[in-house]
Amino acid sequence: MSLPYEKMENIGTLIPFLFSESQKGFPEGKTPNEIIEGFFEKYTSLKSEDERIDLMFRIIQYIERQVVLFDSIEDAAFTSLHPENGKGSIANLYQLAQQQGNLDDVKAKLQDFATRIVFTAHPTQFYPTHVQQIIQDLRDAIQQDSISTIDSLLQQLGKTPFINEVKPTPYDEAQSIIYYLRNVYYQTVGRLNNDINQTFFGTNQDKYKSFIELGFWPGGDRDGNPFVTADITYKVANELRTTILKNYYNHLKIVRRRLTFKHIAEPLEDLSKVIYHEMFADKGSITVDDLLNPLYTIRQTLINEHNSIFIDTLDDFVGRIKLFGLHFASLDIRQDSRIHQKVIDTIIEFYTGISCNELNDEERIEILINPSFTVNATDFEDEIVVDTIRNIYQLKQIQKQNGERGVNRYIISNSESIFDVLNVYALFRFCGYQHDEIKFDIMPLFETIHGLDEAENTMNKLYNLPIYADHLSRRNQNQSIMLGFSDGTKDGGYIKANWEIYRTKEILTNVSNENNIKVIFFDGRGGPPARGGGKTHEFYAAQGKTIANHQIQLTIQGQTITSNYGAIPQAKHNFEQLFSAGIYSEVFSSSQSIIDEKERTLIEELAKISYQKYEDLKAHPSFMPYLINMSTLNYYGKTNIGSRPSKRGGDKELEFEDLRAIPFVGSWSQLKQNIPGYFGVGTAIFDLKNQGRINEVKDLFNSSAFFRTLIQNSMMAMQKTYFPLTAYMQNDKEFGPFWNILHDEFELSKAMTLEVSGYDTLMQDEPLNKASVLMREKIVLPLLAIQQYALDKIHHESELKEKYEQMVTRSLFGNINASRNSA
Template sequence: MMQKQRAKGQRESVFNNEVVSRFELYNSLFLTLPFYKIKDTGTLLPLFIKYCEDGVNNHETPAEIINAFFKKYTQNNGAKDVIDLLFRFIQYIERQVVLFDAVEDASFNKLNASDEHNALLSYLKKGIDDSSLNQKIEKLIEEFSLRLVLTAHPTQFYPGSVLSIITDLTAAIKINDITSIHLLLQQLGKTPFFNKKSPTPVDEALSLAWYLENVFYFAAANIQSEIDKSLNDYSLESKKIIELGFWPGGDRDGNPNVHTESTVQVSKMLRQILFRCYYRDFRNLKRRITFRGVDEPISIVQEVLYKNAFDPNIEMENISEFLIEHLNKIKNTLIESHDGLFADIVSDLIRKVELYGSHFASLDIRQDSRVLRDVHAYCRQSKPINSLFPENYDSLSEEEKIKILTFKSARVSHNEKADSLVQDTLQTITEVKQIQQSNGELACHRFIISNCQQASDILQLIELFLWNGWQEDDLSIDFVPLFETVNDLADAGAIMETLYSHPFYKKHLEKRGNKQDIMLGFSDSTKDGGYLMANWSIFNAKVALTETANKHNIQLAFFDGRGGPPSRGGGKTHRFYASMGKEIANKNIQLTIQGQTISSQYGSIDSAEFNIEQLINAGISAGIKERHNILLDPVHKNLLDLMAQESYESFVALRKHPLFLSYLEKFSPLTLLSKITISSRPVKRNAGGSLKLEDLRAISFVTAWSQLKQNIPGFYGMGTALKSQEKAGNWDKVVKTYQESGYFKTIIDNCMMSMSKSDFAVTAHFINDKEYGAFWKILFDEFTLSKEMLLKLAGHETLMENYPVEKRSIAVREKIVLPLVLIQHYALEQLQNKITEEEKQAYEKLAIRTVYGVVNAGRNLA
């Protein structure tokens, strides 16, 4: 214990010296830069920050704080002058966030060097003297995999130009190159952060591909190299463990801007970027290998790579095996004739081709089950399909529908003009086959069914494939149900039982290696049932689904839709995987990484390698130990059942409060999020209708609460549930569960992280609001209760006491963006008044611009 405390103290000391001190030094340099021809903006900003801090402590309104500041420190107090200077403050603060990110990232290895070790290597060493452990390791390696899927959710703000500056700035800060830092800060100040118009899905894909090209291409290969070396040292065969996935351009659920053309363009773009990476590596390789005997294969590989990287008219095909064959020829010649000189460089490129093939990342297709049902209904009207179905098919029971499905291959002749969604689905199904032929099967082999509520949702989709150019024998597609709401999660086991027992689906799975991916959504389940119920529902669904899969001898992989913040499945993600017992399939870890999680956890090669290693270590450790999960013991399970239900009832009661949605609309930028030009995806699914909670996207829902600094989805109901158990005399049981269950402990730790990024002092003046004061007090009381009970449970004095570095980082970031939060609330206040149309547009723009910096600083707030 003392050793752990010392290690935490050392890390905190390193953080203060390496990060906080250096940020303050470079920030003082930054504040003197004369951006935008606004005199003294950098000088006034520190004074404004102090005014904001004092005003919040005194529970003043944003208007009172800002008006008092302008009265004391400026001569021009007209609305236009105030707005203009506030915009300049925003621009400075946005770049202060970037500077802090760069300073923190530059110190990443020093802060995290001793946190994790190579779990695989550790177990391999233990296996030398334990044959049973060695057999278990070999079996686990054969089965284990990690798939990271980059998604296009709209909370990743930085364009490629800014990402490049951040990368260069981080490198300069690592070596304290003041001259370069000064120049890069000037470049940062003059570089636009945001687009003037919303990006297309292809624009989003191109932006996100920056991480593939500049981070994952190297990080994943480096990790795989370490794995290969560890296995080779113990005479074990190498195994590809890391896979990459990609959603931009393929995810059309609720996004009317994604079309078949987008999907095709993105698949071509990924391929071209990959081959440019290969070509870049090959040029370095060729520069070193200047020996006899390798001229011909080097010439062949160079020509093929060049054409695939730069010739837009080339006929695309999967050439990964061809490349590996010729690269191996070069490698073998080096080993046999040149003492293996530079063979390691060739091995590195071979490894990358084995990892990324001709596709780089697998492009997932996703669509809502309700759309797919409409497509099936459309096709049933056409010949020859119409003869196979009764007219009342839609009104039949689930069991009756499944009996009617025939899975006959056919070519549908479309008599009626299809609407855009139907047309897109049918065209996409056809194009997936072409993508596989061009880039390889792994380029696009999964179709994810959102809002999956019944087995027929999957079986009907299979029929759509068979009616649109696919044959049963070449159906190289994995059909992935996505269970999202609390009710859907509860029904998931029964749905999969129906599928596993269905003759056609069973036969299809056999051809796919008896492997089944199932996606579980954290975001919508949290919005639906609150933080604790969402986590507990997913846990129980995983147990039930694992049991069903084991019964049918299916190798199950859970694909977790984890967002950035803890309320959407983020936080200490690897600890969830490490805490799984043998009752939950955990040998194939798959998860989405989205929004600020991408830049904060995978924004550099160092941080990406570290976080990939953490996930692999978690999977290896859990797979080797395969402990029973104590949450399944009756005492613990009953306790969590009760707490989840109490938390759920508390959260649902809040959702049903008549002021719930109007509070969000009035005090947060929720209604303005649709005007933020960072995403092709609408804020809500029913784009043309009035705002309804059920249509509101979970990301927008969570973002709105985070902008308020209240983070309700990340904790609400926890205090009520814990207090109820204390009153019932079960407190000792709750404490024992916390101490013995890694899964429950991670839930509590992530909840504390959410609360650490909350600050009810910012909105304390709401208590005086005649309409919403009582509602604000409901939220504040639950926050206070939750904080009190969580600290009591953990035996801590402060939130995140176990994570001093992360706690300190959050505190610094919250201080940086406090003025943005107040400017946002000030602008929203002004929008409630009678103002001109010109002023309305100005205040809306002011509020919108603050959202970027708040989310960027929070790193996992949206």
């Protein structure tokens, strides 16, 4: 309450009054205008609109910092609330395996299992890097109970800007996540990987395996981001390589401090010089083997001449190099299938004079896989064509410098046919790659309902295409496939999207097995349930044996990085939980992870009914106008939080198909309506209840871990919903009826999920998370009142419209940051 803000002496005492006015006023049906104006009249002497606007901006600043303080307190409490060797930990997994006599089964599964966390820069996190660092320092100070340090940090926080003056570049975004790679994941993942190896396989270096791997999208994800260029990709790849070498250099100091023995100290010093030189080299000249081979020799000397003293210290270092190589995290390349098609069409027409539209499928395949030309970027003027060609050429150089693991996956967004995959294969061929030089997993991303429906047909055709079958044989018969939860939910609604992805995984598992292909699924998941987040660990533990379980791969982004993986204790816990979930679902699977035919039919019914309800909502003439005019949708692009535009399609008129999942879901979240997280769930269950079948749904909740997790995640979305905030909209002539549709479905969904679960309240089974949600919602309620007030002023064309628009944009920050527990 005494933070050193300019003109903010009384802010800390005024906010509780604004909260009280909001908490009482909204349920009584008061409008945001009535609440804010009443607050000013009762508790301030401010009369001019400029003065009131200034105070509201100060309140926003204050609430932003309240959220940061609460983040730090939760982080500080983490270790006391999550026992280090509790359920889901590696130690617990080993003990359980021993107790149940399944240790050999676990070891066998570990030979064919790994986890890959892929970090993305999708803009769901509004904290600049310097604020993130203050959060970490605050967490440490709170854990140490250092009041003086806490006070100093809060003062620092009071004077530290929370907003970016300009949009970050893709390189800035990469640097932000590389900070975590260097300071959190090198230690966490390195130790955890070594722990898994030693716990289950002892110190035998020959059996060492990388169980937890890291992936990286900033700098490689071109989908809808014109600022990711070939130059940026190379720059990020080089930064990843330099960063891991810096980690090795510092780690080697620790090793050298212990291994001071004859015939060991000197070679370690030589290795240190090699690493130091490479850290500053423009182009890499060493391989991973150049680092490992001297260490293997040193290890043998340590055994033969020095009684293996400190061998665990050396093995720890060797393990890190095996895990992180010269790449640290594997850089993925991603682009939209429609862009690839444009580039392919342009190239073929330029060199052959043939239009792809004139070719039948056989002719098209032939020209794609056996081109009669080699492309040159200088032959073209279109920027996207030129840069795509440059990028394909440079990937070979990146693999040479960072190792093949440095960049070896090419992901195709919006995949719907075999040509979406073959177009990428063709790009490599067009750029002079021989068939055996394409050392890439070419990954379709099925994310629309149509794409998911076509996935089986697409993959079956690919598997039976000789040239692609040859490619897969060179990739060890492995095919990686990505599924998009975010866009799937946006396109098909909550139950439908999750069930379609589940079924698609089963179908693709079968078609892959039939073709002797090992399929690996990669899930594009966001933080909130509406984008595939929520109870992530439970989701994977609930997957039955009908779905291939060779790896768990998923994206982690924005607020989820900082909240779940931003500090060593949280990162260790969540990496362990995710890794163990895959083992539990395979070795310790229960009947609850098996969905029988009767249950499938029931889920299918629920998905169909809820999908129709959601489709009707999307088809409503007020759907897009409501989002555009009544939500914060138009303000996401003004927040300077991410390098990527908030929609595809450039400056053309906004269409639903071009709208990205993050601003779509985020806009519903800002309204506290969270539609994508539950809409249609209530109608579906109620329909079956009217048929006298409610007990079937109750039985499904109790018997199916998949369905139960789905409903519990939906409850989380509803817990963070607050319709009284926008109740004034029901009186709007244009949007009142539409608001009522949304509100009625929320009330129905809440009632039906409570009835099915037998709970008295939402999130009844998650007291910790629920307490966090409730506290955060309490903190941001005054912020939401201000945001709605500002939106109303904008709609009524206030003379100070520009200032109110700035207010809406600023209010986005604290509200989104307060939702970190959605992950």
